[in-house]
Amino acid sequence: MSEKEIVIVNAENLILGRMASKIAKMLLTGKRVVVVNAEKAMISGERNMVIEGYKKLWSVRTLRNPDKQGPRRPQSPRNIVKRAVRGMLPRKPKGKEALSNLKVYIGIPKEFHGKEMIKFEDVVADLSKGRYISVGELSEALGWRGVIA
Structure with missing residues (x-):
């Protein structure tokens, strides 16, 4: 079996949903x-x-137990991005296998410095035309206490 092609995507200033759909197609x-x-x-x-x-x-309360919060929401930037991509994949074994080929990092790890990264030009957020919030913000x-590199 041949080694799968590795694609490195730089998510800086890309719109999350559009980026996630393109990544899902690649996966x-x-x-x-x-x-x-x-x-x-x-x-x-x-x-x-x-x-x-x-x-x-993500804060759904139930009638049986109104004090219990609903499903845990992703708080870290890497989990928010991974969850967005997961939402674009089919809910079948093929989608689960595709999701296992996704790695998400905060910042740029040392092993990817100097490597060629792609940036989808058609999904870049035009910060001058609208209001945006970064995934880090x-x-x-949402209460994440991690450190943004």
Whole structure:
């Protein structure tokens, strides 16, 4: 069996949902994908609206146990990006296998310095035209206490 092609994606200033759909297509074709600078990916929308939307999405209370919070929400930038890509993949064994070929990093690890990275030009966020929030800012607002490199 041949070694799968490794693609390194720099997520800096890329719109999260559009980037995730392109990465999902690459994963389904059998490539290994490494995403660096996950904390610098952008989500479009008003800052407060995006934060409240993520909090509402994951804070579901049940009638039987109203004190219990719903499913755990991803707080770290790498888990938010990985969850976005997972949402673009099919819920079948092929999608699960494709997700295992995805690696997401905060910042750029030493082993990827100087290597060729691709950046999807058609999904770059035009910061002058609209309001955006970075995944790193969203993570901090959700309570993540990690260090952004």
